[in-house]
Amino acid sequence: MPAHWKRRTPGGLDISAVKEAFDAFLTGERGLSAASKVSYWFVVRRFLAGCQADQMRVDPAALGPTQVTAFLVRHAAEVSARTLQTMASALRSFLRFLFRRGWTATDLSSSVLSPRSWRDASLPRYLPADDVERLVQSCDLSTRIGRRDHAILLLLARLGLRATEIIALCLDDIDWRAGEILVRGKGCFHDRLPLPRDVGAAVAAYLRRDRQGPTRRVFVRVIGRPVPFTDGQAVNYVLRRALERTGVRMPARWVGSHVFRHSLATTMIRRGASLREIGDVLRHRSADTTTIYAKLDIEGLRSIAKPWPMATEDRP
Numbered sequence: 146m147p148a149h150w151k152r153r154t155p156g157g158l159d160i161s162a163v164k165e166a167f168d169a170f171l172t173g174e175r176g177l178s179a180a181s182k183v184s185y186w187f188v189v190r191r192f193l194a195g196c197q198a199d200q201m202r203v204d205p206a207a208l209g210p211t212q213v214t215a216f217l218v219r220h221a222a223e224v225s226a227r228t229l230q231t232m233a234s235a236l237r238s239f240l241r242f243l244f245r246r247g248w249t250a251t252d253l254s255s256s257v258l259s260p261r262s263w264r265d266a267s268l269p270r271y272l273p274a275d276d277v278e279r280l281v282q283s284c285d286l287s288t289r290i291g292r293r294d295h296a297i298l299l300l301l302a303r304l305g306l307r308a309t310e311i312i313a314l315c316l317d318d319i320d321w322r323a324g325e326i327l328v329r330g331k332g333c334f335h336d337r338l339p340l341p342r343d344v345g346a347a348v349a350a351y352l353r354r355d356r357q358g359p360t361r362r363v364f365v366r367v368i369g370r371p372v373p374f375t376d377g378q379a380v381n382y383v384l385r386r387a388l389e390r391t392g393v394r395m396p397a398r399w400v401g402s403h404v405f406r407h408s409l410a411t412t413m414i415r416r417g418a419s420l421r422e423i424g425d426v427l428r429h430r431s432a433d434t435t436t437i438y439a440k441l442d443i444e445g446l447r448s449i450a451k452p453w454p455m456a457t458e459d460r461p
Contacts, residue, residue, distance in 0.1 A: 157197075157199070157202040157203045157204030157205070157206075157207075158202060158203045158204070158205070158248070159201070159202060159203075160193075160200070160201055160202055160203050163203045164186060166242070166246065167185075167186065167189070167239060167242055168182055168186075170238075170242045170245075171185060171238065171242075174242075175238065180309045180376075180377070183375075183376040183377070183378075184231070184235070184377075185234075185235035185238060185239070186235075187376075187378065188231070188232045188235035188236060189235060189236070189239045191216075192212075192213075192216050192236055192239075195212075195215075195216060195219075196208060196212050196216075205243045205248040205249045206248075206249070206250075208240075208243075208249065208253060209253070210253060210256035213236065213240070213253055213256045213257055214256060214258060216236070217229065217232065217233060217236070217257070217258050217260070218258075220232065221260070225270070226260055226261070229260040230260050233257050233258065233259065233260055236254075236257050237254045237257040238254075240252070240253040240254040240256075240257065241254040269407040269410070269411065269437055269438065270395075270396040270404060270407060271396065271404060271407040271408040271410075271411040272393065272395070272396065272404055272405075272408045273408075274408070274412045276391075276393045277302050277405065277408050277412075278302075279391045279393055280298060280302075280384070280387040280388070280391055280393060281295070281298045281299055281302050281387075283387050283390045283391045284298065284387070286350075289354070289355040289367045290367050290368075292347070292350055292351045292354060292355055293351050293355060293356075293364065293367055294383045294386065294387070295347050295351075296344070296347040296348045296350075296351045296364075297311060297364065297380060297383050298383065298384070298387060299341075299343060299344045299347050299348075300314075300344060300348075301380075301384075301402055301405035301406075302405050302408070302409065303341045303343070303344050303409075304326070304328075304338055304341070304344065304409075304426070305405060305406040305409040305410070305426060305427050306328060307330070307331070307377070307402075307403065307406070308377030308378075308379075308380035308381060308401070308402045308403070309331075309376075309377050310328050310329060310330055311364065311374075311377075311380050312362070312364060312373065312374040312375075312376065312377060312379065312380065313329045313362075314326075314328075314329070314362065314363045314364065315361045315362055315363060316352075316361050316362075316363060317361065318363075319340070319348070319363075320340075321345070321349075324339060324340050324345065325337045325338065325339060325340055326338050326339075326340045328428065330428055332430070334428070334430070336428045338426075338428075348363070355367065356371070357371040358370075358371030358372065358373075360372070360373050362374070364379075377401075377402070380401075380402045381401040381402050383402075384401065384402050406427055407438075409426070409427070410423045410426075410427060410435075410438045411438065413426070414438050420432070420435045420436065420438065421435075423435050423438055
């Protein structure tokens with residue numbers, strides 16, 4: 146074990162050293178992608194923030210089963226069952242990592258509850274089409290941040306890109322002559338999508354007027370050094386600012402930029418698009434992934450639903 150991992154400061158371990166070791170653990174033991182590791186650490190940081198006052202240090206000895214259970218129970222009412230399962234998996238991996246490093250005397254991963262989830266038991270959380278347009282049009286196009294955020298929100302709303310796909314977008318991924326964009330998706334899959342006119346115009350305006358720096362990434366920070374976004378939380382922050390400007394309410398507290406994918410699919414199916422067309426736009430590898438949106442076609446479901454059996458009046 147490297148010496149700096151063992152270095153203790155008053156009240157615990159240096160959090161940057163813990164993060165470095167945890168990243169190595171997730172890579173070696175779990176084989177997780179960079180995006181998954183960022184997601185796991187986001188959950189761990191929220192957990193630690195609720196347990197310890199000092200955000201720069203981690204004191205594993207102060208953690209116990211009660212805190213673990215309380216964290217999951219507290220968020221159970223705020224997130225979907227699938228998200229809660231992901232949070233539980235991240236927390237379980239972190240606690241198992243602490244035990245294997247010898248930083249906790251007992252393996253607290255066994256105290257992590259296993260949330261139950263039934264496939265297709267809930268409806269996708271989405272925003273109405275009018276609210277999506279309000280968010281997209283809320284950006285101040287006279288400012289550098291406004292033009293960049295406008296391009297990001299259009300990519301979310303028109304193409305249903307994931308946050309990680311937006312931050313991975315490079316200058317060479319846009320074919321202006323063909324009007325196409327290369328999307329670096331999950332599982333190292335690359336897909337080409339047509340670039341809508343309004344999306345292309347917004348991205349071009351941002352690139353011509355505002356983007357700076359030597360990186361090939363499309364989206365960079367506007368304030369300070371022009372470095373590229375490091376994780377999807379930067380895209381969620383763009384959405385959060387738009388929500389504050391418009392007053393649009395999200396369907397749930399913990400819903401992030403992924404809500405645009407559900408909103409796009411919902412709008413498409415209500416305008417008569419087939420599930421296959423929706424799957425092509427969202428780049429689903431399996432048709433089963435797209436079937437959840439069939440439940441949003443209320444009129445179509447009503448036409449095939451059987452009437453509810455009613456009791457006859459002459460029954461004693």
